[in-house]
Amino acid sequence: MSPQILQLREGFGRLLCWLIWAHVPLLAFAGWTTTGAALPAALAGTLLAMIYHASWLLYGHAAVTRNLSAIIMMCLPAILLMLFARKPWQMDMHMYFFAMMALSIGWFDRATIVLSAIATSLHHLILLYVLPLAVFPGEGNLARVLLHAAIVAFQAAVLIWVSGKVLQAFERIHRMSEEIVATSVALKERTLEAEESTRVKSIFLANVSHEIRTPINAILGFSHILQRAPLTPEQMNQVRKIHGAGSTLLRLINDLLDFSKNEAGKLILERREFDLVEAIDNQIALVRDSAEERGLGIEVNYLTNVPDRLSGDQMRFDQVLLNLLSNAVKFGRTGTIVVTVRCDEWTDDTVSVQIAVRDNGIGMSAEEQSRLFTAFSQADSSTTRQYGGTGLGLAISRQIVEQMGGWIRVESIADLGSVFTFMIPFERVDTGASAPMRDKAAMPGRPASKNEIVHVIDxxxxxxxxxxxxxxxxxxxxxxxxxxxxxxxxxxxxxxxxxxxxxxxxxxxxxxxxxxxxxxxxxxxxxxxxxxxxxxxxxxxxxxxxxxxxxxxxxxxxxxxxxxxxxxxxxxxxxxxxxxxxxxxxxxxxxxxxxxxNVVPLAGDDAFVTLPADLAPFDLGLALDRTNGNPALLRRLIASFAQTYASAPSDLSRLISAGELAEASRLAHSLKGVAATLTLSSVADVAALLERAATSDETGETDNLIAALAEALDPALAAAQTLEPTVRTINTSQGAGGVRGEQDAVDLARDALVRVLRRRSLTAEQAFDAYAHALGLDAQARQDHPALQAIASRDFDLALEALNLSHPGTFPKRRDKSA
Amino acid sequence: MLPAILLLVIGIGSLVIATVARADARGRYLVVMRDSVDAATVMDAVYQHGGGVTGFTWFSRGLYAVSDAPDFAMSMRASGAWMVWALPNIPGCFGTVEVRS
Structure with a gap:
């Protein structure tokens, strides 16, 4: 039974309470006006009302109440019929039977209707046929009683049919409702799954792109370094191609990541203030070199006044504009690329910025234009082969522009050129009366100048x-x-x-x-x-x-x-x-x-001079790239790494045994990061496992991991040790540079000591020995050194202070407050 | 279902009793004679007391009589009738007309 039907029965049952009780005064009135028997009529009505009310209170709308109501609802017209006997209204009282029967449909119960019909028919048969016949032979009119019974039966049949239809309708609605709810739940679950899947995909893509970027960085870095080496023209050409291919691959990865994120609805726009003119100039500066290499000029025309400040997602705006400019440079053949800027539809709060980029390139046919903004699509497949690119740039641009509430379109004529136009509405920023909008006259055809190239510090x-x-x-x-x-x-x-x-x-x-x-x-x-x-x-x-x-x-x-x-x-x-x-x-x-x-300039082409050709397991080429080609810095980092993390396995073992898992996790995390930077991937991997084990309090396998870490770390430490004597030899053999070298050694030892003190490592004493050795302290001086005494009493903070007080001049040459 | 059926039986029974017991006699009587009195004697008595016989019941010794005399019942009992019952008017479904003899 559907909840709607039960609800209807509940309401109807309550209504009947009121209705039956309302018959009590009605019966009294009828009795008084017809036979004068008001009291008996009222008592009869009260008795019936009490019977129903008691059943309602005890059983609610259960079958017993419904069946009783069917009899009571027939009793009421029967009493009225008796009261109105031989009165002109007697016949009208018959209609009340039909009204009450019709009312019984409110239960939507076939049994109740049938019971009503039986009660009515039985009443007629006994009181209106059998009884007269019993008293006066020949007075009962069976035919008319049967006619009445037939009408009652017909009405009952109609009511049962209607009730059945209503029940079916409600059942259908109930089923549909349940199906809708079930579908809604399933839909919600699938939506959640889809969102989770999208999130996982997004994270996966981000991680994968990060992982792919690392080797691409190596490709780009090495090829960049190789281009500075003395190569034959043929080799130089090949290296340049490698560099170009790497750059293309990097762009592809970035485009795929962008497109995938946008498709997944992860494109989230920001709203920040920015300077439109500055943004445009910055993007032009990024492509100016490429354009000049191809013999193309770039010109900017401001057709209208431009707001001083706008509010919107500048990064995405830059991305779209840069894409169009890059395409114009890529496909342009002669002349000048013209960027036209106009700001229309000014309101108090917004302005529509419309930018057109025109080139004199290869142009496109109408058919090619129609599929231009589709993902992985360029004008034709030969375009990709000739000009490169993923075909994602314009699709991404369209995604961005449309999400920002704008549009992008192209007009082009084959072999003449193309005009790409996009419009984005931005919010205006109220900069006050002192900063009015920029007058276009102040920016006539403004080209971006060379010194605005952003990778050069101003x-x-x-x-x-x-x-x-x-x-x-x-x-x-x-x-x-x-x-x-x-x-x-x-x-x-x-x-x-x-x-x-x-x-x-x-x-x-x-x-x-x-x-x-x-x-x-x-x-x-x-x-x-x-x-x-x-x-x-x-x-x-x-x-x-x-x-x-x-x-x-x-x-x-x-x-x-x-x-x-x-x-x-x-x-x-x-x-x-x-x-x-x-x-x-x-x-x-x-x-x-x-x-x-003081800023120390890079060694330039002498990048490999102070490093060996090979220092396995360090990948010196890649590591050098990560230090911006600074070999001195790399050498220092390797030495520092060896000194800092030589005792890492034993330190980790001690910390884990002592239950200091947070400290162990931090040490493993630090080791992981430094090892990764220095290209010690195996060390980084094991350190990552140890970090995870310490963080998640799963120390069952840590002994094996620590053993694996020591095994991975040993070759690196050994390699670093082979590097250290060279440092000293080189430094001490260079006269004045030797002082610098000794100072470096002191700095290294001191830095290492500071680090172990900050980590409160038990190897602090050993680090102090190295520091004292670098300073050239004799045995007595070492013993008297306040830092050593503080270390002996395990007061590492005091040791740090002592170290700072005793040698303030040698505190790290850059101001490094590391604690 | 049982409470409903019980209520139905009680209800119809009550209505039957109420109908039959109504004191709205309109001069029609059911006369039941004693065993010692024959039908002819009773008929004579009916006529002597200003009434008339309208029919006989399906059981012996019973007859229907009409009379406008207010003491008809008492007189008949004095003449040897065992029971004289002033009959109610049972109009059926459509008895909207007062029955008068």
């Missing part, structure tokens, strides 16, 4: 100071090298807490902060939140450096108040470009930097 920003926050020593070393070479000064902090302290103490010194996200003590998110309480995003830009390319990670960083996000491994060109961008936006351009370290 001379105006040289010697600005950047705070690099990263818990990984190797990453700090790399960052210092990259930024130093770019002409910036760097200070370092090993976690968010230290960074907050440094910014709190002298925040005005920094032009920007590069912030790692995952760090011990205080992570990058919390540190940014803390810094933002004092320093706004305009005053002090913070750029996140994370190992993940997930949008979620990026959004988390931006939500915390960071200005930008760059994924690791760091692309130096991108990093400098973004720094240029943020420096240009800020007012912090001429800040004195008294605490900064």
């Amino acid at each position: 001379p105006r920003f040289r010697d600005l100071c950047v705070l690099l926050v990263d818990d990984n020593e190797i990453n700090r070393e790399i960052g210092v090298g990259l930024l130093g070479n770019a002409g910036l000064l760097v200070e370092c902090a090993a976690n968010g807490r230290v960074a907050c302290d440094m910014v709190g103490h002298s925040g005005q010194r920094y032009a920007a902060i590069l912030m790692d996200v995952q760090m011990p003590e205080m992570d990058g998110i919390d540190a940014t939140t803390e810094i933002r309480k004092v320093w706004s995003a305009d005053q002090l830009p913070i750029i996140a450096l994370t190992a993940h390319t997930f949008d979620e990670e990026r959004r988390r960083c931006l939500a915390a108040g960071m200005n930008d996000h760059i994924a690791k491994p760091i692309d130096p060109k991108l990093l400098i470009a973004r720094l240029n961008h943020w420096f240009q936006r800020g007012a912090r351009k001429t800040i004195p930097q008294p605490m900064s370290h």
Whole structure:
């Protein structure tokens, strides 16, 4: 029985209570007006009402109540019929039987209707035929009674039919409702599964793309290095082709990742303020070199006034414009690529930015244009072979533009050229009366100049100071090298807490902060939140450096108040470009930097001079690429690695045995990151397993893993040891450079000692010995050294202070607050 | 079902009793004679008391009589009738007309 029917019965049963009780005064009135027997009539009605009410209260709308109601509803007209006997209204009282029978359909129960019909017929048969016949022979009229019974039967049949139809309808509705609910549940489950699948696919793609990027980086890096080597023209040509193929592959991976994310609905637009003119100029700057190589010029025409500031997703806008510009350069043959900018449909809040990119390229037929914005489609298949590309660029552009509420189209004539036009509505930013919109007359045909190429640090920003926050020593070393070479000064902090302290103490010194996200003590998110309480995003830009390319990670960083996000491994060109961008936006351009370290230029073509040709298991070529081709830096990193992690297996074993799993996890995490950077993949893999085991408290297999780690680590340590004497030999054999070499050795030993002290490692004493040896301390001086005494009493903080107090001049040559 | 059937039986029974017991006699009587009195004697008595015989019942010693005399029943009992019952008018479904003799 469907819930709707039960609900109807409930309502009808309640209605009958009122209805039957309402008959009590009616019967009394009828009795009084006909025979004067008001009381007996009222008592009869009351008795019937009480019987029904009791059944209703006891059994609700159960069958017993329904059946009783059928009899009671026939009793009421029977009493009225008797009261009106021999009165003109007697015949009308018969109609009341039919009315009551019709009312019984409210139960939607066949048995109730049948019972009503039987009761009516029996009443007529006995009272209106049998009884008269019994009293006066010949007075009963059987034919008329039978006629009445037949009418009652017909009415009952109709009511049963209607009731059946209603029941069927409700049953059908109930079934449909259940099916809809079941379908809805199934749909919801499938939606969840699909979302989960999409999420997994997205993560998989992000991970795969990350994994693919690593070898592609190696290809690009080596080919870049090889191009600087003395090669025959033929070899040079081949290397350039390798580099070109690598670049294409990288673009393909990025396009596939983008397209896949967009298809999965993962394209999430941001809304941030930006400068339209600056954005356009930046994209033109990126393709200007390529255009000039092909003999093409680029010109920008502003046909209307342009808002000073817009609000929208600048990154996606840049992506679309760059794609169109790249296509124009790729397919253009002669003349100038013309970029036309116009802003229409101005309202108080929005403006439609329409940009057209015109080239004098190969053009397209109408049929080719029709399939141009479809994924994996270029004008024709020969285009791909001749010009390269994935055919995804325009499809991605269309996805982006349409999601931003705009459109993109192409007009083209074969062999004459093409005009790609897109429109995106943006929100206008109210910049106040002091900053009106830019007049187009102030920007006539503005070409982007050479010095706006973003990967070159703007001379105006040289010697600005950047705070690099990263818990990984190797990453700090790399960052210092990259930024130093770019002409910036760097200070370092090993976690968010230290960074907050440094910014709190002298925040005005920094032009920007590069912030790692995952760090011990205080992570990058919390540190940014803390810094933002004092320093706004305009005053002090913070750029996140994370190992993940997930949008979620990026959004988390931006939500915390960071200005930008760059994924690791760091692309130096991108990093400098973004720094240029943020420096240009800020007012912090001429800040004195008294605490900064001196920038050491790279060795250039002497990159391999201070390194052996082979240092297995280190992959020196790849590692060198990751250190921006700085062999001195790489050498230092390898030595540092050997000193820091020589005791890693025993340290991990001790920590796990002591139940200090969090500390063990941190050590394994650190080892994993450094080993990966130094191309020790087997060490990194085992360290990752150990990190996972320590994090998830599954230490059953750690002994085997530690043994495997030691086995993987030993060759690296041995290789590093072969490197160290060479350092000393080279340094000491170079006269004045020898002083520098000895100082380097002291620095190395001291850095290693500081690190083990911070990790509270029991190898601190051993590290102190190395440090003392590097300083040339005799036995007595070593014994009297306050740092050694503090180490002996296991007071590592005191040892650090003692180390700093006793040799302040040798504290790391860059200002490195690592604790 | 049983309570409903019980109520039906009681209801119809009550209606039958109420119908038969109604004191709205219109001068029609059922007369049942004693065993010691023959039909002719009773018929004479009916006529003597201002009434008339309208028929006989399906059982012996019974007859239907009509009379406008107010003391008809009492007089008949005095003349040897065992029971004299002033009959109600049972109009059936359509007895909307008052029956008068």
